[in-house]
Amino acid sequence: MKTRSRCRELLRIETSENVELRLNTEVVDGEGDYRLQRVVLKDRDTGGTKTVDAAGLFVLIGAQPHTDWLPSEIERVGPGYIVTGQDLMQDGQAPAHWPLSRAPLLLETSMPRVFACGDVRHRSVKRVASAVGEGSITVQLIHQVLSE
Ligand SMILES: Cc1cc2nc3c(=O)[nH]c(=O)nc-3n(C[C@H](O)[C@H](O)[C@H](O)COP(=O)(O)OP(=O)(O)OC[C@H]3O[C@@H](n4cnc5c(N)ncnc54)[C@H](O)[C@@H]3O)c2cc1C
Numbered sequence: 001m002k003t004r005s006r007c008r009e010l011l012r013i014e015t016s017e018n019v020e021l022r023l024n025t026e027v028v029d030g031e032g033d034y035r036l037q038r039v040v041l042k043d044r045d046t047g048g049t050k051t052v053d054a055a056g057l058f059v060l061i062g063a064q065p066h067t068d069w070l071p072s073e074i075e076r077v078g079p080g081y082i083v084t085g086q087d088l089m090q091d092g093q094a095p096a097h098w099p100l101s102r103a104p105l106l107l108e109t110s111m112p113r114v115f116a117c118g119d120v121r122h123r124s125v126k127r128v129a130s131a132v133g134e135g136s137i138t139v140q141l142i143h144q145v146l147s148e
Pocket of ligand 1: 061062063
């Protein structure tokens with residue numbers, strides 16, 4: 001489903017008259033007086049460069065969670081996104097090493113009473129508002145844990 005909607009989006013981009021799609025292209029420089037007016041594009045196949053007019057540049061370079069420093073008890077997936085709450089459950093059961101009688105709380109990691117929120121969390125929405133919201137939820141969960 002996700003792949004199908006991504007294909008639709010790509011098709012929309014490719015068929016838009018006001019969008020020029022350049023594959024294998026790298027922005028290697030920017031030029032302008034006081035503000036950006038041109039970018040220099042490098043063709044990765046030929047190595048050749050071309051300067052084109054540009055009033056703005058939106059950089060979207062992906063993200064890395066950088067969670068290597070965490071202890072191995074904190075479960076992570078993919079490049080290091082921290083697994084929390086329901087995503088820790090296997091067939092409705094808490095993971096074998098989980099020491100508490102209750103299941104992990106919504107944003108609790110595989111280490112009891114340690115929470116993760118925001119972009120670093122597996123399956124988080126990756127938006128400012130949701131990161132802030134998860135932070136406020138975590139405060140409530142900490143109160144809950146402290147009263148256990
Ligand atoms: C190019 C780009 C454009 C975006 N545009 C939008 C947008 O238009 N709207 C929107 O809602 N969202 C947007 N986002 C997503 C949004 O920025 C994130 O969802 C949001 O910032 C997540 O907040 P966070 O607190 O979880 O993580 P972050 O904002 O990444 O904060 C994590 C902080 O932890 C610090 N840190 C990391 N490791 C350690 C460590 N070991 N010790 C101490 N500190 C550490 C980092 O330096 C960083 O300051 C965009 C993201 C990118 C990359």
